Amino acid sequence: MAEYLPAAAWTAREDLAALVAALGDGNARWVGGAVRDTLLGVEVKDVDCATPLPPEEVIRRLKHATITTVPTGIDHGTVTAVLPEGNVEITTLRRDISTDGRRATVEYAEEWHHDADRRDFTINALYADPTTLEISDFHDGLADLVARRVRFIGDAHERIREDHLRILRYFRFQARFGAELDPAAEAACKELAGTLKGLSRERVAMELLNLLALPDPSATVARMRSLGVLPVILPEAGNAQIAVLERLIAAERAANVSPDPLRRLAALLPAAEPVADNVAARLRLSGKQRKRLSCIAERQDADGTDPRALAYREGLECAVDRLLLGGFAITPITHWEIPNFPLKGGDIVARGVKAGPLVARTLRMVEAQWVEEGFPGPERVQELLEALLAQS
Structure with missing residues (x-):
C-alpha cells in the first residue's frame, strides 16, 4: 500500500513547483530531512532534492527557467538553486565506488535505490514525489520512523567504515529521534570507535556541538562514554562531568534558557582554564569560542552572591554560563544592561x-x-x- 507525505506549508511553495517544472517530469524527488521531519511533524528548515540528471544538465535547465544556481558541491554532484523562499540543494543520484572512512569516490547513478543504498540511516533514505507526495522507501525507513529507531542501511560496520563520522551522526540522530536502541548500530559504534581518531578535528567538533545543542543529550552522552566513543573524542569527560551536564540541562530548563552547545561542552570539562584551552585547540574552535570556553572554565568564583558584579567583570554571556553551571539564579542579570563606569x-x-x-x-x-x-x-x-x- 502506497504511503504519502502529509501536505505541509513547504510542499505548497510556488518556487519549489517552478523548480520541479524546470527539471522536468520524473526528474526530482524530495529526500532526507525534509521528508523525515514532515512525517514526524517537526519544522522543516532545509529542503533537499535528488535527481537523475547530471549537474551540468541541472544548471542548463534551471538557467533556461531563469533560476540562479551556485555550484556549491559540483564535484560531488550538488548544485544549489537560489529560490525566493529558501535555497534548495539538488544532488545527482550517486553510488559509492570506494571509500576510506573520510571521503568517498562516487559515480552518478540512474536508479533511485542506488542512491538510497549509499545513505547512512533508513530514516534519511525516504524520497517523496513532489507532485503526488508518494513516498519511496527502499529500506523500511517508515517502520523505523514509527518505532523511533535509528538504524544503519545494510551492515552497520560497513556504513561506518565508509565514513567514520557516521558514529557521531548515529548518536546525534539517536538523541534527536531515537527511542528504541538498535543493537547492531550500538555494537558497531563501540567496535569502531577508534576510527574517529582519523577524522578532521573540525568535523568532530561540528558533530559534537550539534549533539550538545539538542534539548537533552545527556543520556546519549552517557551511553557514548559507556561504549567507549566519548573517550576517543573527549577523554576529559568522565562520569562526574556528565553529572554536571545533567544538572546544567535541568538548570537551563528551570531558568527558561535555550540550550547552548558551548556551555554544555564546558560542563563536560573539568573547571580549569588550561584544560579548556587544550580542548578548544584540539577541536580547532574559533577564537571567539575558545575565549568563551576559557571564561566559563574559570567558574569557581560564581558563588551566586553578586551576579551583577560577575557580569560586569566577565560579561553577561560568561556570567550566565558560570551561574547556570554553578546552580545559581540568573534572574538578577536577566534583561540587565551592564552600566558604564561614570569616572575617567x-x-x-x-x-x-x-x-x-x-x-x-x-x-x-x-x-x-x-x-x-x-x-x-x-x-x-x-x-x-x-x-x-x-x-x-
Whole structure:
C-alpha cells in the first residue's frame, strides 16, 4: 500500500513547483530531512532534492527557467538553486565506488535505490514525489520512523567504515529521534570507535556541538562514554562531568534558557582554564569560542552572591554560563544592561592628581567600591572619589 507525505506549508511553495517544472517530469524527488521531519511533524528548515540528471544538465535547465544556481558541491554532484523562499540543494543520484572512512569516490547513478543504498540511516533514505507526495522507501525507513529507531542501511560496520563520522551522526540522530536502541548500530559504534581518531578535528567538533545543542543529550552522552566513543573524542569527560551536564540541562530548563552547545561542552570539562584551552585547540574552535570556553572554565568564583558584579567583570554571556553551571539564579542579570563606569582618568587628573600610576590605581579603587555598592549613580561615584582623595 502506497504511503504519502502529509501536505505541509513547504510542499505548497510556488518556487519549489517552478523548480520541479524546470527539471522536468520524473526528474526530482524530495529526500532526507525534509521528508523525515514532515512525517514526524517537526519544522522543516532545509529542503533537499535528488535527481537523475547530471549537474551540468541541472544548471542548463534551471538557467533556461531563469533560476540562479551556485555550484556549491559540483564535484560531488550538488548544485544549489537560489529560490525566493529558501535555497534548495539538488544532488545527482550517486553510488559509492570506494571509500576510506573520510571521503568517498562516487559515480552518478540512474536508479533511485542506488542512491538510497549509499545513505547512512533508513530514516534519511525516504524520497517523496513532489507532485503526488508518494513516498519511496527502499529500506523500511517508515517502520523505523514509527518505532523511533535509528538504524544503519545494510551492515552497520560497513556504513561506518565508509565514513567514520557516521558514529557521531548515529548518536546525534539517536538523541534527536531515537527511542528504541538498535543493537547492531550500538555494537558497531563501540567496535569502531577508534576510527574517529582519523577524522578532521573540525568535523568532530561540528558533530559534537550539534549533539550538545539538542534539548537533552545527556543520556546519549552517557551511553557514548559507556561504549567507549566519548573517550576517543573527549577523554576529559568522565562520569562526574556528565553529572554536571545533567544538572546544567535541568538548570537551563528551570531558568527558561535555550540550550547552548558551548556551555554544555564546558560542563563536560573539568573547571580549569588550561584544560579548556587544550580542548578548544584540539577541536580547532574559533577564537571567539575558545575565549568563551576559557571564561566559563574559570567558574569557581560564581558563588551566586553578586551576579551583577560577575557580569560586569566577565560579561553577561560568561556570567550566565558560570551561574547556570554553578546552580545559581540568573534572574538578577536577566534583561540587565551592564552600566558604564561614570569616572575617567581625566576626571582624577582634573582634581590635581598627577597623571600616571596613581591615577590608574585610584580609578581601580573607586571602581571596585562602586561595584561593591551595586553600581550607584555618578553623584555617589564623586563622593567615593572625594573620600579616597581625602585619605590620600
